[in-house]
Structures are given as C-alpha cells and as structure tokens.
Amino acid sequence: MAAEVNAPASARFGRRSPLEVLRTVFGPVFQLFLFIVGSALALSLIVVLLALMQMGSRPDILTRALTILPQVIIDGLVRGFLFATIALGYTMVYGVLEFINFAHGEIFMVGGIVGAAIGLMLFTSGMLAGVPVLLFVAIVVLAGMVVSGSLAVAVERVAYRPLRGSPRLVPLISAIGVSLVLQDVVRLIVTNTPMGFNARYHTPDFGSPIRLFEIDLGERVVPVIVSPKALVFISVALLMLIGLNYLVNATRLGKAIRATAQDRPTASLMGINVNRIISLTFLIGGALGGAAGALFGLNVGAVNPYMGFIPGLKAFTAAVLGGIGNITGAMVGGVVLGFLEAFVSSYLSLFTNGALSGAAYADIAAFSILILILIFRPSGLLGEATTQKV
Amino acid sequence: MALLELQNVHTYYGKIHALKGISVTVEKGEIVTLIGSNGAGKSTTLRTISGLEKPRLGEVRFKNQRIDTIPPHEIVKLGIAQSPEGRRIFPRLTVLENLEMGAYLHDTNSPTYRADLERVFTLFPRLYERISQKGGTLSGGEQQMLAMGRALMTRPEVLLLDEPSMGLAPVLVEQIFEIIETINGQGMTVLLVEQNALQALAIAHRGYVLQSGEIVLADVAQALSENEMVQKAYLGME
Numbered sequence: 001m002a003a004e005v006n007a008p009a010s011a012r013f014g015r016r017s018p019l020e021v022l023r024t025v026f027g028p029v030f031q032l033f034l035f036i037v038g039s040a041l042a043l044s045l046i047v048v049l050l051a052l053m054q055m056g057s058r059p060d061i062l063t064r065a066l067t068i069l070p071q072v073i074i075d076g077l078v079r080g081f082l083f084a085t086i087a088l089g090y091t092m093v094y095g096v097l098e099f100i101n102f103a104h105g106e107i108f109m110v111g112g113i114v115g116a117a118i119g120l121m122l123f124t125s126g127m128l129a130g131v132p133v134l135l136f137v138a139i140v141v142l143a144g145m146v147v148s149g150s151l152a153v154a155v156e157r158v159a160y161r162p163l164r165g166s167p168r169l170v171p172l173i174s175a176i177g178v179s180l181v182l183q184d185v186v187r188l189i190v191t192n193t194p195m196g197f198n199a200r201y202h203t204p205d206f207g208s209p210i211r212l213f214e215i216d217l218g219e220r221v222v223p224v225i226v227s228p229k230a231l232v233f234i235s236v237a238l239l240m241l242i243g244l245n246y247l248v249n250a251t252r253l254g255k256a257i258r259a260t261a262q263d264r265p266t267a268s269l270m271g272i273n274v275n276r277i278i279s280l281t282f283l284i285g286g287a288l289g290g291a292a293g294a295l296f297g298l299n300v301g302a303v304n305p306y307m308g309f310i311p312g313l314k315a316f317t318a319a320v321l322g323g324i325g326n327i328t329g330a331m332v333g334g335v336v337l338g339f340l341e342a343f344v345s346s347y348l349s350l351f352t353n354g355a356l357s358g359a360a361y362a363d364i365a366a367f368s369i370l371i372l373i374l375i376f377r378p379s380g381l382l383g384e385a386t387t388q389k390v
Numbered sequence: 391m392a393l394l395e396l397q398n399v400h401t402y403y404g405k406i407h408a409l410k411g412i413s414v415t416v417e418k419g420e421i422v423t424l425i426g427s428n429g430a431g432k433s434t435t436l437r438t439i440s441g442l443e444k445p446r447l448g449e450v451r452f453k454n455q456r457i458d459t460i461p462p463h464e465i466v467k468l469g470i471a472q473s474p475e476g477r478r479i480f481p482r483l484t485v486l487e488n489l490e491m492g493a494y495l496h497d498t499n500s501p502t503y504r505a506d507l508e509r510v511f512t513l514f515p516r517l518y519e520r521i522s523q524k525g526g527t528l529s530g531g532e533q534q535m536l537a538m539g540r541a542l543m544t545r546p547e548v549l550l551l552d553e554p555s556m557g558l559a560p561v562l563v564e565q566i567f568e569i570i571e572t573i574n575g576q577g578m579t580v581l582l583v584e585q586n587a588l589q590a591l592a593i594a595h596r597g598y599v600l601q602s603g604e605i606v607l608a609d610v611a612q613a614l615s616e617n618e619m620v621q622k623a624y625l626g627m628e
Binding site: 252255256258259262263265266267268269270271272273274 | 440441442461462472478481482483487491492494498540541
C-alpha cells in the first residue's frame with residue numbers, strides 16, 4: 001500500500017502547476033472584483049429606488065441621479081483602492097502581531113511628502129515638463145515605497161519590538177506616540193524647506209480628462225469622464241493588490257508570513273526567523289502605504305503633514321469592515337467603504353434637497369459603519385469568528 | 391559524548407521556577423522518555439531544548455555545541471525538531487502547506503524534498519488523503535500525524551515529541567507509538583514526553599521521571615516500569 005502512495009506523491013506534488021498558482025492569486029482578486037461590482041450595483045439600485053420614491057414631488061430627480069452615477073462609481077473606486085492599499089498595512093501587521101499600528105496613517109503621509117518633494121525637485125530644476133508621465137509615476141511610487149517601507153521597519157525596531165511581550169495597551173500607546181512624532185517631525189522638515197506646510201504636488205502634464213463613453217439621457221448627452229490621475233491610481237493600486245496576493249499566497253515567504261500570523265512560536269520551530277518575518281510585514285505594509293500616499297498626493301495635488309490622519313482612520317475602518325487580519329478582507333472592506341463614502345457624499349444633498357451637504361457627512365457615514373460593525377459583526381465581512389487557537 | 395545533553399538546567403516562567411536543575415542525556419539512536427504528571431516540567435524541558443524558553447542557569451548541548459543561547463529557528467537548522475504540545479498545526483494552511491513549512495529551510499524544488507514528502511506520506515498515508523485540506527479541519531489523530539510529519543520535514547537528527555498521545559483514542563495511540571518505533575528503527579533519535587507512561591516506557595530505551603521540575607528517577611525503561619514508585623504514581627498499579 002505504501003508504494004502506491006509514493007508514486008502519485010512525487011508526480012503530483014513535486015511542483016505547483018501554473019494553474020494552481022493562478023487560482024491562489026486570482027481567487028482573492030476575483031472575490032474583490034465581485035465585491036466591487038456587487039457594492040456598485042447595490043448602491044446604484046438604492047439610488048434609483050430613492051429617486052423613484054421622490055419622483056412625485058421632483059420629476060427631474062431620476063435624471064439628475066443617473067447623470068452623476070458613473071462619476072460617483074469612479075470616485076468610489078478611487079477612494080476604495082486608496083482605503084484598500086492603506087488597510088492592507090493595518091491588517092497585515094495585525095495578522096502577525098495582533099496589534100493596531102496607529103502610526104500607519106503617518107507612513108502613508110510620508111509617501112505623499114516624498115512624492116511631492118520629488119515633484120518639487122524636478123520642478124525647480126526645470127526638468128519636470130520633460131519627464132514622461134509614466135516614468136514620473138514609477139519614480140514617485142518607488143520612492144514612496146522605499147522610504148515609507150524602511151520607515152515602517154525602523155519604527156517597528158525602535159518603538160514596537162522592545163515592547164513585545166508587554167501588555168497589549170503599551171505598544172498601542174507607543175504607536176500613537178510614533179504617529180504624533182512623525183507628524184511633527186515632517187512638519188518641522190517641510191516648513192523649513194521650500195516645500196512649505198501645504199506643499200503643492202508638482203507633476204508633469206497628465207493630459208486632459210479621458211472621455212470613456214457617453215450616456216444618452218434623451219434631453220442631453222452626458223459624457224463619462226475619468227481623470228488620467230485617477231486612472232493611474234486605480235491601475236497601480238490594482239497591480240499592487242495582485243502582486244501582494246501573489247506574494248502572500250503563492251510564494252514560500254508568503255506562506256511563512258501566514259504561518260507566523262497563525263502561530264508565532266510554532267513558526268519558529270519550523271526554522272522561520274520570526275523577527276525577520278515581522279520586519280518584512282512592516283516593510284510590505286509600509287511600502288503599500290507609501291505608494292498609496294505618493295499616488296493620493298498626486299491625485300489631490302497637495303500634501304501636508306497631517307494628511308494621513310483621516311485616511312488612516314478610514315483605512316482602519318475598512319480593515320475592520322473586511323475582517324481585521326484578513327488580507328482579502330482589507331481590500332474588500334476598502335472598496336466597499338470607498339463606494340459607500342462616494343455615494344453618501346454625492347447623493348445625500350440631492351436626496352435631502354440640499355438640506356444636508358453630502359461631502360461633510362461622508363466622514364460620519366464612514367465612522368458610523370465602524371461603530372455598527374464593532375457592535376454587530378466584530379469579525380467583519382470576511383473575518384472568521386474568533387475561536388481559540390488550539 | 392551524548393548527542394543531546396542538558397546540564398543542570400534551570401528555567402523560569404517569570405517568578406515560577408519550572409525546571410530546578412535538570413540533567414538529561416540522549417544518545418544517538420535512542421528513544422528516551424520523560425514521564426511525570428501535569429506540571430512536572432516535561433514540556434518546559436522540550437521548550438528549553440528548542441530555544442522557546444531560555445534557561446537562567448545551566449547548559450544545553452547538541453553535538454557538544456552550546457545551543458541554549460541561540461534562537462529557536464537556528465536550533466532547528468542544527469537538526470532538532472519538535473512536535474509541540476497540542477500539535478500546533480497551522481489551522482488555515484493546508485496539509486501540504488504545513489509540510490512545506492516544515493521544509494522551510496530546504497529547497498522545495500530538490501529531489502530530497504520530494505523524498506522527504508514521500509517518506510512522510512508512507513509513514514502517514516492518511517495525510518496524503520487529506521493533502522489539500524486545511525490543517526484546522528483535521529481530526530486530533532490526523533493533526534498529530536501532521537505535527538510529526540511536519541517535524542520530520544525539517545530533516546532532524548533528534549525528534550522531540552511532546553505528548554503525542556494526548557486526547558487520542560486508544561487505537562490511534564497504539565498507531566502513533568508504532569510509528570515512533572518505526573521512525574526510531576530508521577535511525578532517528580527520539581526524546582518523548584508522555585503522560586501515558588506505560589506505553590512510553592514500553593517503546594523507550596531509557597527514561598527519566600520528573601516531579602515538580604526535578605528528576606527523581608533515571609534508569610533504563612525496563613527497570614523504570616518495574617520500579618514500585620513508578621508503578622504506583624504513573625502506571626496506576628497498586
């Protein structure tokens with residue numbers, strides 16, 4: 001019997017087939033895609049229903065709602081990928097250390113500052129206009145990744161590792177301290193350089209908005225427009241998410257990260273250098289956050305030392321929404337939250353007839369979700385119910 | 391020269407003095423068992439050897455090299471593997487991925503890796519049947535097999551087994567002990583921690599009896615199982 005077992009074992013499990021790799025990588029990406037389509041459809045449906053309910057008193061409301069719908073979906077995607085890329089940093093660190101790295105918003109901010117600094121340097125040297133757009137994007141993203149990734153690793157070494165084994169509140173407080181220190185150190189730097197507090201993010205010309213398609217609403221034709229910067233943001237974020245899924249699900253290192261997250265002492269019994277894996281987790285999370293910061297600043301056009309705070313909190317909300325510690329969950333939570341925010345900020349004033357200004361209430365919507373989730377489903381959308389590790 | 395040697399090892403958990411000067415030797419090719427009741431310090435001894443706990447006093451030597459000062463992942467590299475108490479399978483990795491983690495230090499594209507896998511599947515055909523199942527969904531016996539298989543994948547010279555029979559049905563216990571003998575027959579040195587003293591002594595060459603962090607008896611297994619004190623305290627004989 002033993003011999004029969006042998007043959008297929010070597011034939012089948014010597015190497016992983018490319019198909020298997022594709023499945024492990026694109027499984028989560030497909031899940032993410034489903035959530036994107038699902039939440040966009042669900043929210044659009046709600047918008048249509050709300051519009052139909054008000055048709056009696058305001059006959060033009062459906063047209064107005066539909067006119068902005070594609071734009072809202074694009075906005076939702078941008079916000080969603082922003083939250084998703086930052087949320088990954090929270091969730092990966094939580095997965096391995098069961099600790100919320102509240103300084104992660106500042107890691108994101110540093111990425112933005114680095115990008116803006118590069119833009120300014122190129123601008124003052126007069127080379128900016130000559131740099132091809134994609135090259136510029138590659139430079140700021142890579143620089144943001146390198147600086148923020150190394151910063152995150154350094155923060156872990158200095159502020160968290162010495163506290164390992166102490167009560168859980170202690171590293172949390174340390175993280176808040178790191179967050180304040182980073183904000184003010186960056187403020188000190190930017191206000192004493194030509195950048196200034198509210199630094200403009202110089203970029204080469206990204207060209208005019210791209211007209212995707214037009215929708216014919218009878219009385220007028222509405223173009224659906226996406227800004228090239230938003231398109232760059234979405235594409236780069238998507239590439240990073242796919243890359244991360246490959247790393248975590250299909251490589252030896254990724255398996256070591258998952259093993260360490262599931263059981264740290266036992267991982268060390270396998271010969272895994274747990275400290276190195278923890279550093280690596282901070283490196284990856286920090287690099288993703290830095291890239292997101294560089295792209296976010298580029299998209300918005302300006303950066304400042306406090307810009308990481310609110311996106312950081314929202315990304316944390318997204319991580320909790322998806323199930324903290326769960327990598328696919330962080331991405332899903334990010335896009336769902338992004339869509340919700342985009343819809344609230346665009347439609348709230350329309351449906352309340354201008355009584356409530358939507359943009360101001362978007363934050364309330366996001367954080368209400370955090371509270372509701374913590375009350376009703378603390379494990380999040382994709383999180384498993386917390387069970388004892390046996 | 392013993393393959394593995396503990397000399398006057400004292401280990402603490404905070405203020406609790408868990409090991410009070412333990413000296414144990416394991417020779418190449420032996421099965422040595424540590425028996426004793428709950429809390430006697432058996433698991434702590436294995437955790438100290440693997441480097442998960444650092445002794446405050448004393449030395450652990452492997453092939454005459456001091457290992458009590460180096461981190462766990464380096465100790466694995468030297469050739470000491472452990473199947474820990476409670477199995478500690480990675481619950482959300484598949485059976486194959488768990489085994490791959492055991493082979494973390496080795497090249498998984500090499501024929502030796504494949505030979506290692508085959509060896510594990512030959513010892514535990516059940517694991518092959520469950521190969522793509524998540525570790526957390528296995529039964530207790532299967533998890534024990536996986537824990538042992540995973541430890542074997544590190545290519546150890548000494549295998550530390552912490553309570554492999556815990557919580558298993560008698561038939562499975564029998565099977566696990568047979569497999570330990572088989573592995574030992576293939577040349578593996580085994581340090582076995584057990585509460586199930588009767589069966590442990592039946593397959594072991596030598597044994598130590600631990601009581602509140604101290605070794606109270608050390609002898610060849612046969613003599614231990616005939617010892618009156620051992621019979622009363624651990625074998626349930628009057």
